[in-house]
Amino acid sequence: MxxxxxxxxxxxxxxxxxxxxxxxxxxxxxxxxxxxxxxxxxxxxxxxxxxxxxxxxxxxxxxxxxxxxxxxxxxxxxxxxxxxxxxxxxxxxxxxxxxxxxxxxxxxxxxxxxxxxxxxxxxxxxxxxxxxxxxFKAPFQGIRVLGHRWSPQTHQIKEFLAKNQLPYQWLDVEKDAEAEQLLQSTHAGNDQLPVVVFPDGSSLIQPTTLQVAEKVGFRMKAEQPLYDLIVIGAGPAGLAAAVYGGSEGLKTVLIEREAPGGQAGMSSRIENYLGFPAGLSGQDLARRALTQAQRFGVEILNPQQAVSLRVAGPARIVTLADGSELSGKTVLITTGVSYRTLDVPGMAELTGAGVYYGAGMTEALASKGEDVFIIGGANSAGQAAVYFASHARQVTMLVRGDSLTATMSHYLIERLKQTPNILVETSVEVAEACGTSRLESLVLQHAKTRDRRRVQAQSLFILIGASPHTDWLGDSVLRDEYGFILSGPDLVRDGCLPSSWPLQRPPYLFETSVPGIFVAGDARHGSIKRVASGVGEGTIAEKMIERYLDGV
CATH class of the missing domain: 3.40.50.2300 (Response regulator)
Structure with missing residues (x-):
């Protein structure tokens, strides 16, 4: 300009x-x-x-x-x-x-x-x-976010922008003089943060992520009365199914409640994905897949959330959070999983103010020179540790088990050993998070002896396993005792299909207890929790959907 x-x-x-x-x-x-x-x-x-x-x-x-x-x-x-x-x-x-x-x-x-x-x-x-x-140095021309580092609302806005790959500039009102000037220009007070300023000069005071999405032009309303395929969830499985569905000429719509990429999209570096020897970030993978889907005419609703699913004759009806409905000949559920919350004193109160679920890459720069703690012993926790080690003074991984070998890939364990400012503590768990307006310290407890000690902490990232995001389905499809969706051969019990199965043929691979409704990825019972397997399942599910449509 x-x-x-x-x-x-x-x-x-x-x-x-x-x-x-x-x-x-x-x-x-x-x-x-x-x-x-x-x-x-x-x-x-x-x-x-x-x-x-x-x-x-x-x-x-x-x-x-x-x-x-x-x-x-x-x-x-x-x-x-x-x-x-x-x-x-x-x-x-x-x-x-x-x-x-x-x-x-x-x-x-x-x-x-x-x-x-x-x-x-x-x-x-x-x-x-x-x-x-x-x-002269050219100023940043994107979205600017004004707020406090320890504000949960500010963190939520930053996470939303980062996950959706919307470039933004973060201005801390406690440190940046420019933030105070902008705050005065928007006529907002320090008690009205966060404030989001857009390139056209307009601003939103204490906005929701939905208001930000509407402002930047995200599509949240469907354009078609009936789709061949409704994909719910834009993780690797959903994106793969959408790409192949669109490329095969199916009228396809993809619904995502947060941001494309799912949990894989939060990975700072995926190094064991076929075809990328130098690795790639989860966001890069999501961006590439999203571009492919759009190229093949896939309609994308984001952020938008499915809240119920029902059958009406030949149509499968998906109700969205805003009350609108989508009709499809088939539905593919790829809603994946969500990180489990840690139910110990102080965690809920300090979430977003020093305590974060997931990799929290938006907080990495703010942690420069600080000590960061990560709870978890799987690949996602290891990847986060390596990423934060390039910014923080020290990264301490808190692992409940005796070692990492049962839960983490060998290449990643070796990477942790080779990174001097990463410390792995095993047989330890967090018993309490302490602080008033932000995290100040953690109480650590030995998993066996129950001995406790307190450590100073400003940032804690929690990656402790996940639960399937399937509660919204209710009784519409059969799930196992943990909430994972049953499909294909897993529906057979004692040699018999469920009594509710209405067809003479058995369910197709990845087809749920309701004909025409399929599942793929981490939400499926028995799935392999890998990016490549999610992509593969989404691809196979789309082919099964084509077979179903041919027989309707």
Whole structure:
């Protein structure tokens, strides 16, 4: 975006003349903003600040009735401190202009009239702009989030933006001077955080993730009356099924309640996925798959949540959280799993304020030079430890078992051993999280002796296994005692199919207890918890869905 040259003069004729001369010389590289009073210009500058635009130079008349040029510049430079400043004066104001060079840090004063501009205006501005460009750094042009590091609401917004791969700039109101200026421009108080400022200059105060999604243009309403395939969940299995469904010409819609990628999307580095010897992040994998799905015409609703599922004749009806309904000939459930919560004193109160579930990559930069604790002994915990080790002073893994060998891949165990600032403590569990407004310490307990000790802690990340995200299904399909969905051969008990199965044929592979409703990925009973297997299951399930549709 082009930087601005701002001219302020209360004489309309002079103001237009200055604007005309500036446009004639500088319009190709700069945008020109003209105002006829200091207060009017300050209102415009606040909008420029909210849009993260840049002002390169102020050209301001000194003698204005509402606000002198020096008074205006004193306020304007708090918003754009790096902008060059020229004071436009009459002969009688020369002494004031000279004082302004010292008092208001004015770079130059220019006598009226300034004609011819080729001799008396342009050379001065050219020199100042060249000096400005030498130290200019282009500002961030995306979404900005203003808030406190220890605010659960702020963390929720940051996580939503990061998971959905929306670039944003985080500004801590306790550390960043720019955050305080922006907060004033949005007319929000410190008790109204977080504030999200968008590139167009608009802002949302204490928004929900749904409000942010609507603002950035995410689609949450279906476009078709009937789909061939409704995929619920955009993890690896759901994304794979959507890609293949779209490529085979099925009218496909993909529903995701948080962000594409599922739990795999939260992995900082997946190093054992076939075809990527250097590894790739879960977000990279999700982004690539999402682009493929969109290329094949898959409709994506995000963030949107399925809350119930029922059969109505040949249609399978999915009810969404906003009360709307989708009709499909088939449904594929790929809702995956959610991390289990840790039910010990203090955890619930401090979640989002030092205690986080999942890899919490949005908090990595904030942990620079600090000690980070991670609960968990599976691959996701190991990957998180390696990632945080590049930022934190020390990463301590708290593992309840005697070793990592039964729960973690060998390559990852070796990586942990080779990383000097990662400490693995086995046979230990967290008994309590302590702190008032944020996490301050942890009480650790030996898993066998029950001996306790307290350690100082600012950040705790919990990755302790998962439960299937299937409660929303109720009794619509059969599940095992843990909530995982039964399908295919797993529906057979004592050589018999469920009494509710209405067809002569047996269920297809990955077909649930209801014909036309399929399951794949981590929510399925007996699944293998690997990214590659999720992709494979989604692919196979889509082929079974094609077979089902051919027989309808």
């Amino acid at each position: 082009k930087p601005f040259l701002v001219t302020v003069d209360d004489d309309p004729e002079v103001s237009r003349a200055v604007e005309r001369d500036l446009r004639r010389r500088f319009a190709e590289q700069y945008r020109i903003l003209r105002a006829e009073s200091g207060p009017e210009a300050l209102v415009s500058l606040e909008q420029l600040k909210l849009r993260n635009d840049t002002v390169a130079l102020f050209l301001v008349d000194q003698r204005m009735p509402q606000m002198t040029g020096v008074e205006f510049l004193a306020q304007a430079i708090t918003l754009f401190p790096d902008a060059k400043r020229i004071l436009l004066t009459a002969y009688a104001d020369t002494d004031a202009a000279i004082r302004a060079i010292n008092d208001a840090q004015v770079d130059y004063y220019l006598m009226k009239p300034w004609h011819p501009p080729e001799e008396r205006l342009y050379p001065i501005i050219d020199d100042l702009l060249e000096d400005w460009r030498a130290s």
